[in-house]
Amino acid sequence: MADQPDANLPLSGVRVLDLSRILAGPWCTMLLGDLGAEIIKVERPGSGDDTRAWGPPFSGGESAYYLCCNRNKKSIVIDLKNQRGIELVKEIAEVSDVLVENFTPGLMKRFGLDYETLSKLNPRLIYCSISAYGQDGPYCDRPGYDMVLSAVGGLMWITGPQGGEPCKVGVAITDVVTGVHAQGAITASLLWRERSGKGQYIDCSLLDTQAACLANIASSYLVAGKEATRWGTAHESILPYQVFNTKDRPIAVAVANQKLWVNFCKLVGKGEWINDPRFESNPKRVENREVFVPLVADLIAQKTCDEWMALFVEAAIPCGPVNDMEHLFTDPQILHRNMVAEIPHPTIGTLRLSGIPIKYSATPPAIKLPPPLLGQHTDEILHDVLEYSPGKIEELRQQGAI
Numbered sequence: 569m570a571d572q573p574d575a576n577l578p579l580s581g582v583r584v585l586d587l588s589r590i591l592a593g594p595w596c597t598m599l600l601g602d603l604g605a606e607i608i609k610v611e612r613p614g615s616g617d618d619t620r621a622w623g624p625p626f627s628g629g630e631s632a633y634y635l636c637c638n639r640n641k642k643s644i645v646i647d648l649k650n651q652r653g654i655e656l657v658k659e660i661a662e663v664s665d666v667l668v669e670n671f672t673p674g675l676m677k678r679f680g681l682d683y684e685t686l687s688k689l690n691p692r693l694i695y696c697s698i699s700a701y702g703q704d705g706p707y708c709d710r711p712g713y714d715m716v717l718s719a720v721g722g723l724m725w726i727t728g729p730q731g732g733e734p735c736k737v738g739v740a741i742t743d744v745v746t747g748v749h750a751q752g753a754i755t756a757s758l759l760w761r762e763r764s765g766k767g768q769y770i771d772c773s774l775l776d777t778q779a780a781c782l783a784n785i786a787s788s789y790l791v792a793g794k795e796a797t798r799w800g801t802a803h804e805s806i807l808p809y810q811v812f813n814t815k816d817r818p819i820a821v822a823v824a825n826q827k828l829w830v831n832f833c834k835l836v837g838k839g840e841w842i843n844d845p846r847f848e849s850n851p852k853r854v855e856n857r858e859v860f861v862p863l864v865a866d867l868i869a870q871k872t873c874d875e876w877m878a879l880f881v882e883a884a885i886p887c888g889p890v891n892d893m894e895h896l897f898t899d900p901q902i903l904h905r906n907m908v909a910e911i912p913h914p915t916i917g918t919l920r921l922s923g924i925p926i927k928y929s930a931t932p933p934a935i936k937l938p939p940p941l942l943g944q945h946t947d948e949i950l951h952d953v954l955e956y957s958p959g960k961i962e963e964l965r966q967q968g969a970i
Contacts, residue, residue, distance in 0.1 A: 577604025578931045582758065583953075585660050586610065586641065587669040587681075589617040591714065591740050592774065593698045594637040595747030597668055600754065601640030602924050602933040608660060608949055609641045609940065612648070613970075616942040628915030635939045639911070639921060642937070642945035645970055652969035654679055659954055661686045661693060666754055670698040673708045683769045693767040694757045696750055702773035712774060714740035721778025722796070726785055729800040746777040807853040807860060808832070811890055812868035818890040819873045821880065826850070831883050836867050913938040946970055 574580055582605040586597040594609075594617070601607040611617055617638070623631035647653040658681065661667055667686065669676055676682045676697070683695040697703060700712025715736050718724045723742065728735035750772045757768055779786070788794040797804070801811035801820070811818045823832045826849070833841045841847045846856045853860050868876065873889050880887040889895065897908055906923045913919035916938075924933045950956040950964070964970045 574604055574934065574936070576931055577933065578928075579755070579758075580604040582606065582666065583664045584608065584666040584668060585657070585664040587657070587667065587671070587676075588698060589670065590619055591637055591743035592746040592750070593668050593670040594619075595744055596696070596698070596750040596754070597641065598637050598639055599747065599751040600666070601937075602935070603755075603931075604933070605666070607641040608664070608945075608953070609638065609643045610646050610648075610657065611643055611942055613645050616643070616645070620942065627919075628913060628917070630913075630915065630939065630941075635919065635921065638939035639935050640937050641940055642949060643940035643943055644946045644949045645943035647969055648679060650967070650969045652964065652967050654681065656950075656954075656964070656969060657681055658686065658689065660949075662689045663953060664690070664693065665758070666694045666696065668696045668698065668750070668754075672711060673697070673699055673703045687767060687769075691767060692761060692765065694754055694761065694770065695767065696754055696770040696772060698746060698750055698772045698774075700773065701775050703771045707775075714743040714774065717774040717778055718742045721775050722782055722785070723778055726782075726796045726798055728798045730798055730802065732798065732800075734798070742774050742778045745781055746772060746774050749777050802861075805854060806850060807857060808864050810861075812865050814868055814871060814873040814876055817873045819868065819876055820888050820890060821868070821876075822886040824886070828885055832885055835879055835883050835885065836864075838867070909935050911935050911938050914941060914944075943970075 579600060582600070584597055584600050584605050584607045586593065586607050586609045588594055588597065589611070597605075597607050597609070609617075615621065617634060619634040619637075620631055622633040625632045627635070646656050648657070657679075661681070669681075677685075683693075683697075686695065687693055699708070700717055701707035701710055712720075718727075718736055718741070719734070721742060724734040724736055727737055750770070753770045753772060757770060761767060785796045789796065799810075803809040806822075806824055808821055808823050811820050821832075823829050829850070830842055833839055845852065847853050847860055871879075877887060877889065891899065896902060902908065905927075907925070909921045909923040910918050911921065919938050921935065924935070926933070947958075947961055950961050950970075951958075956964075961970070
């Protein structure tokens, strides 16, 4: 039998038909699942979601990449090249609240699974398409991955060492943020549906998301015509505000206002800098960056990271070590905030995942299900959602639909 929904969770009772794969779409549906939605993940026969093969590392036959974004879901294998398989998807869409897909624009229409078609069967359906460039425009037919869109969307241009080559961010952040935006759009649409009784179509693209997330960098260009450059860990408008090397490992220091500047100078034994005409104000420090930064770097290099941390924390100066994964996931604050979760998994045993970042006082999200094995819930979904008999399910197998 299907797991009973947790009525305490905000999206309990919401059914999501997830036709997405890789990261942006699965990240979106994972967040919806954390909030209590029932997620039905449709995967292709044989290989399933592309990320199942993205390794090493693997654990229990599953890739770490796949495991990172597919908790709280059930997997059903349906062949979309089989007409009976397409009819199955339509049947599930009829009894779903949300559909999420990230196929190349136009492909769902060729399947007969586009919003126009499905909304006639289910007018309350919220249909979210996630694509590289959007559903229209001169680039809409182009395929794309996070790395490419971070380049086209300007993020790569501003990432990397000063004077060095453009770099990609260490995680597929354009995908992740697009997934977060899509989840927000879906939950807003669910609220609107409560008022109007109607579903709607959501067009969410990696390019649009990345352009919107350039924040002050975009504003500096659009408002003042200032072209962006790469600054490594430094900030073009605030000093000192960057990573410095200590005796052992790097530390990030953020002196973002004049009060912090005075405290910083006293702490590092450079009280004379407070009124030094070259450094007395942030604009002056930025103007004299080439002189100022080496002086600070020499000072910071004289102590260990832990020694500076003790001093800076006592003086309420924002700072933090540059953690590797081992230091991060053994950090007492991370552990206190339950950002390392453990859940039983059928082939791995105890699976450790990063935890849920948002804390709710009345409706705390939960990890109820581990990332599913390929097709693990095919029979369960067909029986519980569509009320198919075992004989009818076996007939679908014989037809190659599942």
